[in-house]
Each structure stands twice: as structure tokens, then as C-alpha cells.
Amino acid sequence: QQFSENVLKDLPSMPWSISEEELKKRLDLRDLIVCSVDPPGCTDIDDALHCKLLSSGNFEVGVHIADVTHFIRPGSALDKEAVNRGTTVYLVDKR
Numbered sequence: 001q002q003f004s005e006n007v008l009k010d011l012p013s014m015p016w017s018i019s020e021e022e023l024k025k026r027l028d029l030r031d032l033i034v035c036s037v038d039p040p041g042c043t044d045i046d047d048a049l050h051c052k053l054l055s056s057g058n059f060e061v062g063v064h065i066a067d068v069t070h071f072i073r074p075g076s077a078l079d080k081e082a083v084n085r086g087t088t089v090y091l092v093d094k095r
Contacts (some may be wrong), residue, residue, distance in 0.1 A: 001058070003024075004077065004081070006077035007023070007077045007078050007081045010072075010075070010076050010077050011078070012071060022070065029062075029064075032050045032052065032062065033050060034048045034049070034050045034064055035048055035050070036051060039045040043086075044085070044086050046065060046066035047063075047065060047066075048063075049061060049062065049064065050064065
């Protein structure tokens with residue numbers, strides 16, 4: 001399904017980048033290798049993991065859930081579209 005012009009207008013201009021001000025508010029994890037755990041064909045790629053060997057010999061496992069609130073304003077066309085598209089329900093042997 002194609003996105004409407006109103007939804008496309010809500011997207012950030014390309015190329016976009018994270019401002020220094022925004023980076024100061026967040027924990028920067030770009031040095032980690034983070035892999036999506038969403039299955040092929042899903043419509044909301046927003047879940048990921050990282051695994052890192054610590055000096056103690058233990059493993060650190062990080063669970064990452066996307067935070068899109070920086071891009072989606074409540075009540076916007078993009079927000080309304082996300083409500084319609086953003087939830088994937090997984091059942092045994094079915095999607």
C-alpha cells in the first residue's frame with residue numbers, strides 16, 4: 001500500500017542527521033553491532049538485539065526497541081498512518 005502525500009510530507013528531509021543537542025539527550029549505542037530480530041516481511045522493523053563479550057567472560061545482551069517519537073508528532077498524518085500499519089500480530093505458524 002502506497003503512502004499518501006500528507007504522510008510523505010511528515011518525513012524528515014534527506015539526508016537527515018541527529019543534531020548534537022538530540023545526541024546529548026540519548027545514550028549513543030552506534031559503536032555496537034545491533035541486529036534486527038523482526039522476521040522477514042514484517043511491517044514494523046523495530047526490535048533488535050546486541051551481544052557483547054565482557055572482560056569478565058560474561059555476555060552483555062541488549063534488547064533494543066525503536067523510539068520513533070523523535071520523528072512522529074502526535075496527531076500528524078504520519079502518526080495516524082502508523083496506528084493503521086504499526087502493529088504486527090504473531091500467531092503460531094501465521095502472521
